[in-house]
Amino acid sequence: xxxxxxxxxxxxxxxxxxxxxxxxxxTQKDNKNSPADTNIQTQGKTVFMPDTLPNLFTDADNGKTAxxxxxxxxxxxxEANMTTGYTWVIADIDSAIVQKVAENYFPDANPQQxxxxxxxxxxxxxxxxxxxxxxxxxxxxxxxxxxxxAKSYELVVNVAD
Numbered sequence: 001x002x003x004x005x006x007x008x009x010x011x012x013x014x015x016x017x018x019x020x021x022x023x024x025x026x027t028q029k030d031n032k033n034s035p036a037d038t039n040i041q042t043q044g045k046t047v048f049m050p051d052t053l054p055n056l057f058t059d060a061d062n063g064k065t066a067x068x069x070x071x072x073x074x075x076x077x078x079e080a081n082m083t084t085g086y087t088w089v090i091a092d093i094d095s096a097i098v099q100k101v102a103e104n105y106f107p108d109a110n111p112q113q114x115x116x117x118x119x120x121x122x123x124x125x126x127x128x129x130x131x132x133x134x135x136x137x138x139x140x141x142x143x144x145x146x147x148x149x150a151k152s153y154e155l156v157v158n159v160a161d
Contacts, residue, residue, distance in 0.1 A: 081118035
């Protein structure tokens, strides 16, 4: 009796694992702006490949202007170090023109398991309507109240039809 119950339990777990893997692959296939589409496997570890993201803006684009069309997606990839408590927070956005659709944090490679290694914070946005918007992000500790941010990032996004 115990053996039958155990085999039934193992079979159910295996079916759930296979179904979960298939659903994840289909989700990744549908979301073309996801960094999951730009990852590669190296010695069993996933390595983030940000250079292949469409319409990618980085720290070097701070203060610049982006020219996009309605319905286009764009990506923002900024240096960050969440181990310090700091994170990028959207401070100003007009969601009628540009909407955030996803975000994630990707730690840098850390083979020596060093403490305090930084990474990159990724945001995906989609343009919704023609217009101009100043997208502003502040790098701060969210719980610090009214303390000024350690730094800010601004990108003017001009959206045309």
